Amino acid sequence: MSKKKKVHGTLGATEQADTAVFYATVFDAQNVTYHPLNLNLNAEAPHVEEPPKWAEVVLVLCCGSGKRAEAIRGDLCERFTHDCAMMSPERARLLYRARVLASVFPLLKRAAGRALKWTAILSAAKRLMG
Amino acid sequence: MDIGALEQKVLFAVVALHPDAYGVSIQDHIQRRTNKEPSIGSIYAALERLEEKRFVKSREGEPTATRGGRRKLHFIVTATGERVLRESWTELRSLQRDLRWVHASVWGAFA
Numbered sequence: 001m002s003k004k005k006k007v008h009g010t011l012g013a014t015e016q017a018d019t020a021v022f023y024a025t026v027f028d029a030q031n032v033t034y035h036p037l038n039l040n041l042n043a044e045a046p047h048v049e050e051p052p053k054w055a056e057v058v059l060v061l062c063c064g065s066g067k068r069a070e071a072i073r074g075d076l077c078e079r080f081t082h083d084c085a086m087m088s089p090e091r092a093r094l095l096y097r098a099r100v101l102a103s104v105f106p107l108l109k110r111a112a113g114r115a116l117k118w119t120a121i122l123s124a125a126k127r128l129m130g
Numbered sequence: 131m132d133i134g135a136l137e138q139k140v141l142f143a144v145v146a147l148h149p150d151a152y153g154v155s156i157q158d159h160i161q162r163r164t165n166k167e168p169s170i171g172s173i174y175a176a177l178e179r180l181e182e183k184r185f186v187k188s189r190e191g192e193p194t195a196t197r198g199g200r201r202k203l204h205f206i207v208t209a210t211g212e213r214v215l216r217e218s219w220t221e222l223r224s225l226q227r228d229l230r231w232v233h234a235s236v237w238g239a240f241a
Contacts, residue, residue, distance in 0.1 A: 074193075099170065103170050106174075
């Protein structure tokens, strides 16, 4: 009878200490930082804000793919994560959109310059061959 | 070889931030020193031009969670880049020296 009470009832001080030691061992084995007041194993992962989708699409269209494009998107994402910690998510999203729009023109200008250069090179090569 | 005003700023930032010069840190550095924030896009456009001229070299870093699992692109200045930066700085300094004889208030702005 008393055993049943122990299982289903509130834990005593000794059992709480035992549980804490057990979880400490489990967390240590998993290389996770243990804190005795934070033993809720069913806790959900913290909500992470995501940058606006359309702005990401615009970036992909302007930058294309490759390591440079990945770095640009990563830099803007890093700024967004930092802004989310400092201000409201709405304001952070607004700033992200503004940053993307400010980056679009120089990136497109650069892409157009590259395209013109290659067109000139190819036409010159054609003239030499023909 | 000539470099533009933004290219010069970016090159100075890359030298100052060595070896941790990447988009965000370069933008922060320029913003702190000049009170003007160039966009990430214009910084990367300038870095691309500098890399084409072989004034900087890039290497990929590790992906981090704050960047959505994307890698950083770190930049370092090459020997040619350092020489060009020094030359452009010397040119600017020599042009600035002439301003002493123009007007004291103008010189004060550049002191």
